[in-house]
Amino acid sequence: MSLSATYLARRDQMFPTLSPDDLVRMRRFGEPASFAAGESIVRAGEVSPGLIVVVSGKVEVTQDAGGGQRETIVVHGPGSFSGELAQLSDRPSLVTAEAIEPVDAVVIPSRRLRDLMVQEASLGERVMRALILRRVGLLESGGSGPIIIGPQDSVDVLRLQGFLARSGHPHRILDAETDSCARTLVDRFHVGRHYLPIVLCPNGKLLLNPGERELARCLGLVKPMDASKLYDVAIVGAGPAGLAAAVYAASEGLSVIVLDCRAFGGQAGASARIENYLGFPTGISGMALMARAYNQAQKFGVEMAIPDEAEHLSIATDDTGRHYCLRTSDDEAIHARAVIVASGARYRRLDMANLAQFEGSSVHYWASPLEARLCAGQEVALVGAGNSAGQAAVFLASHVKTVWLLVRGASLDASMSHYLVERIMAQPNIKVLTETTVTALEGQEGNLEVLRWCNRAGEETARPIRHLFLFIGADPNTDWLARSDITLDGKGFIQTGSRAGQERHPLETSLSGVFAIGDVRSGSVKRVATAVGEGAQVVAALHACLAKDDRHPSMPQATRMV
Numbered sequence: 001m002s003l004s005a006t007y008l009a010r011r012d013q014m015f016p017t018l019s020p021d022d023l024v025r026m027r028r029f030g031e032p033a034s035f036a037a038g039e040s041i042v043r044a045g046e047v048s049p050g051l052i053v054v055v056s057g058k059v060e061v062t063q064d065a066g067g068g069q070r071e072t073i074v075v076h077g078p079g080s081f082s083g084e085l086a087q088l089s090d091r092p093s094l095v096t097a098e099a100i101e102p103v104d105a106v107v108i109p110s111r112r113l114r115d116l117m118v119q120e121a122s123l124g125e126r127v128m129r130a131l132i133l134r135r136v137g138l139l140e141s142g143g144s145g146p147i148i149i150g151p152q153d154s155v156d157v158l159r160l161q162g163f164l165a166r167s168g169h170p171h172r173i174l175d176a177e178t179d180s181c182a183r184t185l186v187d188r189f190h191v192g193r194h195y196l197p198i199v200l201c202p203n204g205k206l207l208l209n210p211g212e213r214e215l216a217r218c219l220g221l222v223k224p225m226d227a228s229k230l231y232d233v234a235i236v237g238a239g240p241a242g243l244a245a246a247v248y249a250a251s252e253g254l255s256v257i258v259l260d261c262r263a264f265g266g267q268a269g270a271s272a273r274i275e276n277y278l279g280f281p282t283g284i285s286g287m288a289l290m291a292r293a294y295n296q297a298q299k300f301g302v303e304m305a306i307p308d309e310a311e312h313l314s315i316a317t318d319d320t321g322r323h324y325c326l327r328t329s330d331d332e333a334i335h336a337r338a339v340i341v342a343s344g345a346r347y348r349r350l351d352m353a354n355l356a357q358f359e360g361s362s363v364h365y366w367a368s369p370l371e372a373r374l375c376a377g378q379e380v381a382l383v384g385a386g387n388s389a390g391q392a393a394v395f396l397a398s399h400v401k402t403v404w405l406l407v408r409g410a411s412l413d414a415s416m417s418h419y420l421v422e423r424i425m426a427q428p429n430i431k432v433l434t435e436t437t438v439t440a441l442e443g444q445e446g447n448l449e450v451l452r453w454c455n456r457a458g459e460e461t462a463r464p465i466r467h468l469f470l471f472i473g474a475d476p477n478t479d480w481l482a483r484s485d486i487t488l489d490g491k492g493f494i495q496t497g498s499r500a501g502q503e504r505h506p507l508e509t510s511l512s513g514v515f516a517i518g519d520v521r522s523g524s525v526k527r528v529a530t531a532v533g534e535g536a537q538v539v540a541a542l543h544a545c546l547a548k549d550d551r552h553p554s555m556p557q558a559t560r561m562v
Contacts, residue, residue: 006137007073014133016126017079018053023106025123026053029116030108035059035099041082044144045202047220048093050109051127052082057103062096063143064202066172066181070096071143081127084134088113089298092202092220094144094170114301132295138170145170146219149182150197155360155446156209157197158370163212165370166263167221167306168291212262212307213330222308225332231255231303233542234326234334236310237342237477239266240528241518243293244535245340249542250300257334258302259326261309265290266344267474267519268528270366271388272395276417277528287368289528305334313339313484313514324513338545340538341481341494341509341516342531345474350383354441362448363441363468367392372399375467379404381451383438384471385412390420392471393430403430404463406453410434441468476520486511493522505541507534513545 007014018026030053035041041059042048052059054076061082065071073095076082082097090110108116117124138144145164150157152175164171174182176196189206191198199207201218216222233249235242238260250256263269271286280289298304309329316325316335326334347365349355355363364371367382372395381404382393389405390412397403405424411434412421424430435456442450443466451465476492487495487510494516497506507515517534519526524534 006133006140010133013126014130014137015074015076015080016130017077018081019079022123023053023055023079025120026108026116027106029112030106033105033107035103035105037099037101039099041097041099041103042093043096044094045092045204047090048083048087048097050083050107051087051113052076052097053106053108054078054080054082055104055106057105058100059103059105060098060100062098063094063138063141065143073137075100081130083113083131084138085131085295085298088131088295089304094138094202111301114299117299128295128299135168135170139168142170142172144202145172146202146215147172147174147185147200148197149174149176149185149200151175151177153361153374153447154197158374159360160197160199160210160212160215162366162368162370163215163263163307165368166265166269166287166366167216168264168294169219169221216307222305225305225328225334227333227335229335230323231257231334231336232546233257233338233340234259234324234336235340235342236260236326237266237344237518237520238264238294238304238306239342239344239518239531240268240290240293241344241531241535242266242340242342243290243297244532245342245517245538245542246297246302246535247293247300248536248539250297250302252539252543254539254542254546256297256302257336258297258304258306259308259310259328259334260306261329262307264294264304264306267347267388268531270368271391271528272367273391274528275419286528308332309480310343311480313481313486337549338513338542339515340542341478341486341514341520342518342535343477343480344519346477347470347474348472350438350470350472352438352441357446358441358443358448358468361446362443362466363470365470367395367469371467371469372396375400377401378467379463379465380467380469381406381438381453381463381465382469382471384469384473385409385415386471386473387417387420389471390416390424392469394420394423394427396469397427397430401429403427404453404465405430405432406436406438407432407434408437438468474519478520484511484514486514486516489522491522493524494520495522499523505544507538507541508545513549515541 059076061073062070176182195208232254235258246256246258268286269290273283275283310326312327314325324339379402380400383406385407393403439454440452452462454460487500497504500510515538517538518531
């Protein structure tokens with residue numbers, strides 16, 4: 001296993017050497033510590049004591065290279081620091097760090113590391129850039145994180161791989177049929193083939209075909225909730241609207257927790273390239289944009305519970321007063337003075353009886369590099385006519401033989417941005433079929449083999465297509481609010497402001513202190529920029545709501561973050 005291109009090209013930014021003045025400034029955020037030669041500072045799978053700033057001595061950082069071997073990433077000397085994004089959020093380390101000679105250091109715990117980011121802007125910027133680049137290097141090298149063992153084309157392998165990729169978490173895939181290390185691990189743990197895939201977590205725990213939440217808990221991505229803690233605001237949904245609200249609220253001193261049932265990014269994270277977002281003239285992938293927002297939120301101390309699903313919202317009253325309670329799918333309770341609903345929408349599915357058997361392996365709602373690798377050089381079909389469909393079609397066209405773009409309407413112009421229409425028409429391997437609908441999916445054992453579609457004239461076509469992409473819109477994700485007394489419109493979107501039936505802030509629902517932003521809100525403009533704007537706008541209303549509550553003794557006081 002070799003180190004990634006990022007390690008080689010941006011090494012100076014990944015591993016900067018701090019000046020004596022920088023060390024003085026960092027000391028006030030940490031505590032002195034000493035480590036003997038050969039002493040383990042942190043092991044992969046364990047929570048690190050924090051950012052380790054080396055004053056004297058040397059620290060070797062290694063990652064798993066397979067076969068019981070370890071690969072050296074870097075040796076930190078005086079003026080260097082050990083850590084990556086895991087240390088920003090107090091999560092288990094992805095690498096192992098060991099003192100290879102006596103070390104004097106300053107240990108900065110996660111909460112104080114966030115203080116450093118805010119209070120020492122210039123120094124904090126350099127540290128943050130290094131942490132992000134180190135995570136990128138780990139993602140590229142594939143030598144850290146959990147190991148997924150199973151058939152490469154298994155639906156569950158793809159499911160777990162997709163979850164970790166969307167979560168920005170390093171991992172490795174070993175094919176149980178062709179990889180000798182994989183076979184050795186399967187035999188060592190006496191795992192029957194019918195239990196595959198298995199996941200070996202960095203802490204040594206073995207999981208048998210886990211769900212996403214089970215895997216997230218094993219990796220330390222989700223921690224048990226503190227039912228006694230009262231947050232200023234709980235945000236449901238980690239798409240662009242929810243993450244924007246989290247960044248602005250936390251940067252202004254509010255205590256914030258964010259929940260999402262899948263991964264951060266929402267539908268925006270599925271966009272292969274966003275080219276009309278202000279400030280990115282060359283475009284940016286939706287995942288890259290959302291990853292920046294996710295890291296930015298953590299920088300300001302936002303707590304993330306992802307994946308964790310909100311299932312019920314209710315009003316709670318105790319000796320501290322009246323507040324809101326979110327009950328999660330794991331039957332945990334989150335208490336907050338206010339709630340922002342940014343739960344977005346669920347992908348629409350084709351109305352076909354056998355669709356479910358192909359989902360995950362052959363039917364996709366996301367066009368990322370993972371899916372592109374699965375269908376490289378093949379013919380694929382994509383259903384949809386919006387911007388997300390256009391971005392996905394252009395992205396896939398650079399990886400596959402042909403993209404059959406199936407459009408129910410008479411043209412793309414009514415629903416897709418002009419620049420995307422032009423780009424699609426310029427791609428010789430994108431074939432646009434208007435007034436066309438899918439009529440049948442044929443295949444076996446979860447693998448699509450033939451796709452049939454029909455045009456307006458009644459002419460049916462059958463093509464040997466193994467991968468179908470669906471970008472046909474979404475329905476509001478509001479089922480979990482069914483018993484919360486929040487007013488919805490006829491299509492299930494949340495009504496706010498005057499539409500909620502009372503005098504309310506434009507983003508406030510019929511329930512005082514509960515706000516709705518982004519795609520889940522009735523009448524919202526379905527654009528990333530609009531969602532981010534609403535995320536910023538709602539924080540002003542949130543401040544007013546909390547200030548009003550502060551004037552009433554019956555409402556609990558917020559615990560402010562330092």
